[in-house]
Amino acid sequence: MLRSTARRQSDSARRYLDFSSLTPALDAAAQLTAVALGFPISMINIADSDSQYTLAQHGFPSSAGSVIPRAHTICAHTVDAGRIVAVEDAGTPGSSALPDDTVRAMIMDAGLVAYLGIPIVGREGMVIGTLCVFDTEPHPVTEAHEHLLTLLAGSVQEQLSAHRDRSYSPLDSASAAEFDAAISDGDIRPWYQPIVDLDSGRVVAVEALVRWNHPTRGLLTPDKFLDRIEASELIIDLDLAVLTQGLHDLLTWLPSESSLRLHVNLSGVHFAHHDCVDRLITTVHDAGCDPKSVVLEITESVSFAANPSNIRFVAELRDAGFGIVLDDLGAGWSGLERLLEFRLSGFKVDRAVTGRLGTRAGDAIIRSLHLLATDLKLDFTVEGVETAEQARAVAALSSARGQGYWWSRPVAAVDIPNLLSIDVSPAVAQSTEHDAIGASANLSIRNAAASPP
Numbered sequence: 001m002l003r004s005t006a007r008r009q010s011d012s013a014r015r016y017l018d019f020s021s022l023t024p025a026l027d028a029a030a031q032l033t034a035v036a037l038g039f040p041i042s043m044i045n046i047a048d049s050d051s052q053y054t055l056a057q058h059g060f061p062s063s064a065g066s067v068i069p070r071a072h073t074i075c076a077h078t079v080d081a082g083r084i085v086a087v088e089d090a091g092t093p094g095s096s097a098l099p100d101d102t103v104r105a106m107i108m109d110a111g112l113v114a115y116l117g118i119p120i121v122g123r124e125g126m127v128i129g130t131l132c133v134f135d136t137e138p139h140p141v142t143e144a145h146e147h148l149l150t151l152l153a154g155s156v157q158e159q160l161s162a163h164r165d166r167s168y169s170p171l172d173s174a175s176a177a178e179f180d181a182a183i184s185d186g187d188i189r190p191w192y193q194p195i196v197d198l199d200s201g202r203v204v205a206v207e208a209l210v211r212w213n214h215p216t217r218g219l220l221t222p223d224k225f226l227d228r229i230e231a232s233e234l235i236i237d238l239d240l241a242v243l244t245q246g247l248h249d250l251l252t253w254l255p256s257e258s259s260l261r262l263h264v265n266l267s268g269v270h271f272a273h274h275d276c277v278d279r280l281i282t283t284v285h286d287a288g289c290d291p292k293s294v295v296l297e298i299t300e301s302v303s304f305a306a307n308p309s310n311i312r313f314v315a316e317l318r319d320a321g322f323g324i325v326l327d328d329l330g331a332g333w334s335g336l337e338r339l340l341e342f343r344l345s346g347f348k349v350d351r352a353v354t355g356r357l358g359t360r361a362g363d364a365i366i367r368s369l370h371l372l373a374t375d376l377k378l379d380f381t382v383e384g385v386e387t388a389e390q391a392r393a394v395a396a397l398s399s400a401r402g403q404g405y406w407w408s409r410p411v412a413a414v415d416i417p418n419l420l421s422i423d424v425s426p427a428v429a430q431s432t433e434h435d436a437i438g439a440s441a442n443l444s445i446r447n448a449a450a451s452p453p
């Protein structure tokens with residue numbers, strides 16, 4: 001919600017970039033476009049905020065697989081315009097809908113004269129690139145050309161969507177086996193980040209965040225491997241391994257009964273399985289714990305749509321005692337409607353919103369979300385708190401919880417006991433110094449060195 005349109009466009013476009021699995025079908029679509037429109041050259045390009053990537057081409061072999069700065073491309077204008085752009089004769093000023101001389105000069109510099117391009121729209125509804133044709137001679141553009149190009153762009157969009165599914169889908173068997181072994185060998189482990197109750201100043205929960213202690217690549221954060229795992233059923237094993245280890249650590253920190261809760265992230269893939277609720281309950285019982293100690297964090301994803309079956313699963317998990325929070329509210333498409341459809345126990349405000357605290361819009365959004373949480377009696381946690389100002393702004397809201405680098409980066413299990421006895425609230429109230437909390441509480445864990453690469 002809060003990413004700018006350009007950023008969302010760029011993020012969406014990047015999901016279509018996988019040069020390793022380009023399909024001949026996409027080249028055929030480019031060729032078909034050129035032939036059908038009677039232009040000698042065609043291209044399928046993806047444009048993110050910095051670059052243009054040519055996924056497929058016909059008649060211009062030097063462009064195949066090329067990556068050029070976005071600023072040097074004619075197609076960036078088509079992406080920005082969000083509609084068909086035609087330049088019939090770049091050699092003649094005024095011959096195109098784009099009077100900008102730099103655009104005409106760009107076409108001429110590439111040894112081309114005519115251009116016709118249409119935006120391609122991705123699954124997130126953003127323009128992600130173009131389907132375009134070029135000629136080395138002036139080329140009149142008719143309505144029939146535009147109509148045909150529109151039809152062909154629709155088919156290219158479908159192909160790209162299928163291509164994206166394939167490029168994110170199953171791990172090859174060697175990677176799957178390596179990952180499987182990593183789980184069995186205990187190389188997949190959670191690190192933990194505290195969640196602080198800002199009324200009491202106590203750490204009331206920790207979020208388990210997966211790390212892969214890779215034999216050759218070192219300690220890997222989720223951005224290095226999670227996407228590929230998440231496209232396969234192995235994500236279920238990963239989540240259960242993190243839950244099991246998390247509960248084991250919880251009991252080590254606090255052998256006696258305690259109100260400290262363990263948050264774990266739950267992929268939407270679980271909900272595709274009818275036995276997902278039983279499996280989670282069994283995992284918790286086998287670890288000698290109660291589901292009341294566990295909060296499952298669920299994020300926006302296609303597989304977590306508010307359909308009757310998912311709504312039932314969440315209700316069953318709540319009945320079993322689990323807390324359920326909606327993660328990343330305010331980012332991507334973690335929608336407000338899910339707050340109403342699911343029987344949640346709380347939600348977490350994404351750090352994109354936190355980063356805007358101190359601006360009128362950011363403060364207003366936090367206030368409204370806090371009001372919503374209060375009215376709906378939901379736990380309210382603000383993530384990504386990095387500064388004293390942000391910590392104070394969150395602490396000013398009643399019953400709010402905070403999580404972020406300001407208090408602690410994710411740390412290994414062994415560092416958690418240090419945190420549990422610390423009261424952070426006075427420092428939040430009084431400090432103007434960035435380091436006040438760390439200094440008063442002597443939290444060596446706030447040191448960046450505690451964080452994995």
Ligand code: C2E
Pocket residue numbers: 193208209210221222223226235238239242265266267297299327328351383384385386403404405406410
């Ligand atoms: P998330 O659930 O939103 O977790 C918060 C992420 O933000 C973590 O990144 C954390 O290290 C980072 N973070 C925390 N405080 C701050 C801050 O103040 N500033 C900034 N810039 N970042 C902060 P991490 O550990 O890399 O995890 C990334 C994502 O991977 C998680 O986002 C979650 O969606 C996913 N993930 C992590 N562990 C698991 C898991 O066990 N299972 C599943 N299914 N997903 C997981």
Ligand code: CA
Pocket residue numbers: 207265297327
């Ligand atoms: Ca989370």
Ligand code: CA
Pocket residue numbers: 327328348350383
């Ligand atoms: Ca989050």
